[in-house]
Amino acid sequence: MRKPAFSAWPTWPAALCPGIVAAVVITACDALLGESVGLLALYAVCPALTACCASPRRVAVCGAFAMVLCAAVAAYDDLLFTRRGLVALGSVFLVSVASAVAAHARVQQEQRAAQQRRISEFVQGVILAPVPGDTGPAAIAASYLSATEDARIGGDFYEVVPVRGGVRVLIGDVQGKGLNAVRTASVTLSAFRLSAHDAVDLDGVAFSISCALHRRGVEEQFVTAILAELDDAGRLTMLSFGHPPPLIVRAGGGHELAHPPSPAMPFGLEWLDPDPPEPTRVDLAAGDRVLLYTDGLAEARDAEDAFYPLVQRVSLLRGESLDDCLVELRRDVDDHTSAGVDDDSALMLLEYREREETDDAGNRPLLPLQLDGHRHGPRDRSCSVCSVQDCPLVR
Numbered sequence: 001m002r003k004p005a006f007s008a009w010p011t012w013p014a015a016l017c018p019g020i021v022a023a024v025v026i027t028a029c030d031a032l033l034g035e036s037v038g039l040l041a042l043y044a045v046c047p048a049l050t051a052c053c054a055s056p057r058r059v060a061v062c063g064a065f066a067m068v069l070c071a072a073v074a075a076y077d078d079l080l081f082t083r084r085g086l087v088a089l090g091s092v093f094l095v096s097v098a099s100a101v102a103a104h105a106r107v108q109q110e111q112r113a114a115q116q117r118r119i120s121e122f123v124q125g126v127i128l129a130p131v132p133g134d135t136g137p138a139a140i141a142a143s144y145l146s147a148t149e150d151a152r153i154g155g156d157f158y159e160v161v162p163v164r165g166g167v168r169v170l171i172g173d174v175q176g177k178g179l180n181a182v183r184t185a186s187v188t189l190s191a192f193r194l195s196a197h198d199a200v201d202l203d204g205v206a207f208s209i210s211c212a213l214h215r216r217g218v219e220e221q222f223v224t225a226i227l228a229e230l231d232d233a234g235r236l237t238m239l240s241f242g243h244p245p246p247l248i249v250r251a252g253g254g255h256e257l258a259h260p261p262s263p264a265m266p267f268g269l270e271w272l273d274p275d276p277p278e279p280t281r282v283d284l285a286a287g288d289r290v291l292l293y294t295d296g297l298a299e300a301r302d303a304e305d306a307f308y309p310l311v312q313r314v315s316l317l318r319g320e321s322l323d324d325c326l327v328e329l330r331r332d333v334d335d336h337t338s339a340g341v342d343d344d345s346a347l348m349l350l351e352y353r354e355r356e357e358t359d360d361a362g363n364r365p366l367l368p369l370q371l372d373g374h375r376h377g378p379r380d381r382s383c384s385v386c387s388v389q390d391c392p393l394v395r
Contacts (some may be wrong), residue, residue, distance in 0.1 A: 019050035019062035023069050035077035038135035040088035043070040044095040051099035051106070059103045063096025073301050086189045127186050131160040131348070135167040137232045141224075141322035143330065145296070155181030159189050161196035165231050168196045168205065171348050172243065173294040174226030175266075180221065187216050188223055188267065200238050202227045203276060206267075222268035226292055228297045234284040234352050239277045242266035244298045247310060251287030255314045258282055258290075286354035289317055296345025297329075300337050308336050324347045 021048045049062035054062070062255045070092050074085035109127045110354065142158050155174035160167060170192045174181040191212035192205060199205045206227055213223065220223075224243040231235050240260035249255050264270075264277035284290070300308040313332055317326045326347050333345075 018053065019046035019059075019066065022046045023050055023062075023066050027069055027073055030073050030077070035079060038084070039087065040070055040074055040079065041091050043067070043088065044091045047096040047099040051103040054103060055107055056100040056104045059100045061097065063092065063099065066096070067092045095174060111205065127182065127189060129159075130155060131158070131282055132162060135160060135162045137166055137230050137234070138352055139322060139352045139383075140167075140169075140351075141326055141349045144345075145330065148385070155185055156296060156344040156349050157185040157189055158292070158346050159192055159196075160348075161193060162167065163197060167230050168202070169228045169230075169292070169348065169350070170196075170225060171292040171294065171346055172223050172241075172267075173296075174348070175222050175224075175345075177344075184213070184216075184221055184223060188225070188300065188347050192227075194231055202229055202237060202279065206239055206241070206264075206276070210267055210270060223267040224266045224295075228290075228292070230284070230350065230352065234286075234288075236282040236284055236352075238280040238282075240264065240280065241277065242269075244293060244295055247291040247293075248282060248284075248291040249291065249317050251285060251289075256313065257366065284352040288352050289316060289322075289351075290350045292348040292350070294344070294346045296343040297333060297347065299343065300333050300345075302336050304337055305326040317349065322351060325349055333395050 023043060026039055026042050026046075030037070033039070034383070043066045046066035047059050048064040049058045067089060070088055071080060071085075074080040074082075074088065079085040128144055131140050133140060140160055142160075144156065144158070146336075155177060156172070157174075158171040160169050170189070172185070172188060174184045174188070188209055191209045195208035197207045199208065209223075209225075223241070225241045226243045226246060227239040227241070228236060228246070229238075238258060238260070240263040242263060242265060245257045245259045247255065248258055258280050260277060260280045262275075262278035264275065265273045282290075295310065298310065313329070316328045316332060317325050319328065326349055329347065
């Protein structure tokens with residue numbers, strides 16, 4: 001569904017209400033208190049109030065209305081052609097002009113902000129495409145929240161790729177913020193989308209992502225990530241690259257954090273430790289759920305600098321709808337932080353749905369696809385023509 005176009009201008013009653021109400025109140029007070037109080041100059045407040053929420057034309061209308069009332073009250077008090085009356089009228093006129101100019105600048109800024117939001121939403125649709133809700137062995141819901149006001153995209157990302165016999169997912173966080181982080185996230189997602197369909201295993205997907213980042217020449221920037229693969233039989237395999245551990249929520253009531261036996265360095269820092277990560281393997285039963293998240297959730301703090309207690313809030317992830325679970329989790333994090341999050345965060349919630357295993361006769365072979373024991377090596381990945389010199393991935 002297309003969203004309604006953004007409008008920086010409220011409706012007529014809402015836009016004129018502050019100035020008109022102020023003018024009426026000033027008029028009533030002058031009638032009750034008399035001319036000795038000297039309220040004529042207060043009419044200058046009316047267009048200034050209206051400038052906060054209206055277009056320049058509407059501010060001018062409100063200023064003219066205030067001047068008419070000011071002149072009428074001055075005439076009633078026999079002050080129209082006195083110094084006091086002329087000064088009041090001049091003040092209302094000058095403030096009206098200044099308020100109209102300020103309203104023009106505000107409206108232009110609102111229109112620029114609206115255009116930036118539309119561009120951000122378009123870019124988000126390209127970088128963070130909607131995840132498929134049902135991928136065969138899993139129902140999936142995802143959520144992204146930027147810590148920057150009015151922003152729609154950042155350095156956190158996720159992706160889901162259905163493959164033969166299962167599904168492969170990626171969630172990650174780029175170090176840093178701004179456009180460089182967005183570009184790095186885009187490179188990472190592109191590499192995952194291209195390799196997830198045909199890589200023999202998750203090691204091959206990880207290698208493709210590393211190659212893409214090194215070919216791009218990412219400087220002083222790294223990417224933490226979780227690569228996961230869930231097959232039809234409920235076998236969940238995960239590779240951790242310096243990322244927070246997933247939370248396994250058992251349908252029977254238990255839960256645990258899936259800490260990796262040997263995590264790898266984040267993408268982009270392979271030169272510090274070239275050893276690949278050891279996979280984490282978890283068997284899921286029907287109804288079990290897996291929460292993948294970035295450090296924007298894990299490191300959310302309250303006023304006393306205490307981290308968000310995710311494990312203690314596991315009950316929020318047991319609702320009927322996966323999307324509703326993520327909404328409740330977001331709301332609880334907001335309540336915990338009170339002042340709002342200060343880092344982007346991405347969430348992905350998977351629920352395993354048991355399916356029957358089939359063989360080639362049933363046209364659903366299971367992951368991973370075996371190619372006579374062959375595994376891709378550096379030569380198969382076009383290393384001979386790659387532009388990266390002294391690549392840390394070739395061993």
